[in-house]
């Protein structure tokens with residue numbers, strides 16, 4: 201059977217509306233939790249002259265200060281403001297209790313070799329080439345070895361076992377796209393405005409991001425094991441630059457989520473252009489590529505549909521990419537410059553969940569169900585509400 205890929209590209213308004221229910225402040229970013237990694241008896245990575253906990257705290261306080269000074273109406277909550285030990289699970293709980301809209305955990309990297317340098321930002325998730333990302337996550341997760349009762353609290357989680365990372369990534373999938381969006385913006389700022397080497401955006405199983413109920417990222421500012429980078433990280437100027445880069449990324453993220461209508465016109469144009477290009481006949485490999493106006497197509501069909509999202513990428517995959525071969529009924533949507541790949545189309549969540557299991561078995565370990573209403577991505581809880589109203 202010839203597989204037909206229908207490429208429908210649609211701009212989606214901010215998910216935040218859907219995610220935080222109804223109320224006068226929906227879609228606004230009001231509370232941001234800044235988490236300085238380590239602290240107290242947990243120094244984190246050690247440089248020749250520095251401790252990770254000190255640099256993380258300095259940059260965290262500066263970041264929070266810039267946000268408070270320049271983003272009116274935004275409250276900053278710190279997981280620590282002094283050199284004290286805070287358990288990893290408590291950090292997430294602080295964010296959840298504050299009903300935070302963003303969680304940013306700040307850290308520094310280290311390597312047995314002095315060569316590596318540069319900044320990278322993580323979201324909770326799994327990536328294909330996972331060795332490096334997993335090593336970073338395992339190092340950061342090892343903080344729990346300094347905690348009391350860690351076996352009870354983390355249910356026997358072994359921070360030294362790579363397998364244990366996978367279980368973590370089954371959580372929080374709903375916010376992964378937004379987390380990756382913020383992570384991308386932070387990296388862009390590090391690279392373009394602070395001149396850091398861009399080590400990219402990655403995903404791995406970080407305990408500190410586990411169970412946070414909002415978009416959350418973990419920033420590795422640079423390598424304390426690299427002499428030049430350590431000097432930069434230790435300098436007041438370096439810390440200010442890094443903090444203002446994170447602040448600017450947050451500002452842009454906030455702006456784009458809160459001014460949907462303005463962003464809509466801008467993006468709609470870009471997407472129309474792309475649709476024109478896509479419409480120029482059959483694709484390579486004989487796949488038929490047809491761009492559909494999403495708004496039109498949903499009118500014909502049900503207004504509420506469920507799909508299974510299995511992949512997010514800043515770049516569009518090639519039509520004959522091996523990752524797409526085993527999947528059918530692929531639908532792609534675009535949000536904040538990221539391409540989101542979904543498979544299947546269902547009227548009920550139960551059907552989508554069943555399909556999700558199949559997709560996960562095909563190697564997309566953190567595939568998850570998503571809902572669309574009248575062409576817009578909405579949260580699963582909102583979808584359930586709509587079903588109940590019917």
Ligand SMILES: [Zn+2]
Pocket residue numbers: 237238244245252306307308340
């Ligand atoms: Zn750390």
